[in-house]
Amino acid sequence: MxxxxxxxxxxxxxxxxxxxxxxxxxxxxxxxxxxxxxxxxxxxxxxxxxxxxxxxxxxxxxxxxxxxxxxxxxxxxxxxxxxxxxxxxxxxxxxxxxxxxxxxxxxxxxxxxxxxxxxxxxxxxxxxxxxxxxxxxxxxxxxxxxxxxxxxxxxxxxxxxxxxxxxxxxxxxxxxxxxxxxxxxxxGPYYYPPDLVTDQPERFIMGELIREQLLLLTRQEVPHSVAITIDRVEESPEITRVHAAINVERGSQKGIVIGKNGAMLKAIGTAAREQIQKLIAGPVYLDLFVRVQPKWRQSRLRLAELGYRVEQD
Incomplete structure (x- = not known):
């Protein structure tokens, strides 16, 4: 990509x-x-x-x-x-x-x-x-x-x-x-180089791919009260290590995302890692952490911290 x-x-x-x-x-x-x-x-x-x-x-x-x-x-x-x-x-x-x-x-x-x-x-x-x-x-x-x-x-x-x-x-x-x-x-002109397919950085796409798998696997149990933050990306010739946090609003949602004995979190991580490997065309180690952020969807400040801002044109 x-x-x-x-x-x-x-x-x-x-x-x-x-x-x-x-x-x-x-x-x-x-x-x-x-x-x-x-x-x-x-x-x-x-x-x-x-x-x-x-x-x-x-x-x-x-x-x-x-x-x-x-x-x-x-x-x-x-x-x-x-x-x-x-x-x-x-x-x-x-x-x-x-x-x-x-x-x-x-x-x-x-x-x-x-x-x-x-x-x-x-x-x-x-x-x-x-x-x-x-x-x-x-x-x-x-x-x-x-x-x-x-x-x-x-x-x-x-x-x-x-x-x-x-x-x-x-x-x-x-x-x-x-x-x-x-x-x-x-x-009109070229606004972007001909080989570019998006103006978003890879870290943003990585977070979206993690959120996609969470939505697919948890379905209606954790609908929209989740946001992904990429805390750190470490690149080496052998592997790319991605450290990301899944932010939810309630402790009960944290339990759903983690699942029994961590099964759901493992499934989300495995599926997301496969998608990220396609994105960067190389091996990936994905470390996921679940964090509770109470009422983050109701706070403009918290929304901005998680990357959701009113866009200006």
């Missing part, structure tokens, strides 16, 4: 006719935004989970071809927040809407348009940024899906938005989607 290094990077001169721009991927939680970005850039940089509201930080994925560079901004799912963390996430998603060149509004095309989608439609109507409506999960649609599609097409037609269908999981329709996005970009 290629991520942004700490030192200065030389960005090449773009050829004549080159197009570039920033595309925000917005939508309700769990409609497949992160899976879509991973598939488009060709590498796993955003975590995915059956648990809604997986994405927390705005994460950029970079797709570069000979003719264009599209910087995808994967935003947290827009929803009604119930705690300070939720308010920060939704505020960051809304901030992205006015800070990009194009909005890709992703919906779950396997079900009809719902109230959550209509809420986002009203939000996007207030923005001057162009919108492309994308119906994801085309592979999960019933055979007779015309009436279902119509619920989205009516909204798109009313707002003057183009719309299309695709599957982030199978890749169906993504070539056409990429073409539609590229057609709407203006001529």
């Amino acid at each position: 290629t991520s942004l290094p700490a030192d200065l990077i030389t960005v090449p001169q773009a050829p004549p006719g080159f197009k570039s721009g920033f595309v925000a991927i917005v939508g309700r939680p769990n409609v497949g935004k992160s899976t879509l970005m991973n598939t488009l850039v060709g590498q796993k940089i955003a975590i995915t989970s059956p648990v809604a509201q997986t994405t927390r930080n705005r994460l950029r994925g970079i797709l570069t071809t000979d003719q264009q560079q599209i910087i995808f901004v994967d935003t947290p799912g827009i929803h009604k927040p119930h705690h300070e963390l939720g308010r920060v996430l939704v505020q960051n998603a809304r901030a992205a809407i006015d800070a990009v060149d194009l909005i890709l509004f992703v919906v779950d095309g396997s079900v009809e348009l719902g109230g959550g989608d209509r809420f986002i439609v009203e939000l996007l109507k207030k923005s001057k940024t162009p919108v492309l409506l994308g119906l994801n999960k085309a592979d999960q649609q019933p055979e007779e899906a015309e009436a279902m599609d119509r619920t989205y097409a009516d909204v798109a037609d009313a707002e003057g938005w183009a719309w299309g269908k695709f599957s982030a999981l199978t890749g169906e329709g993504l070539t056409e989607l990429q073409g539609e996005l590229g057609d709407r970009l203006e001529p």
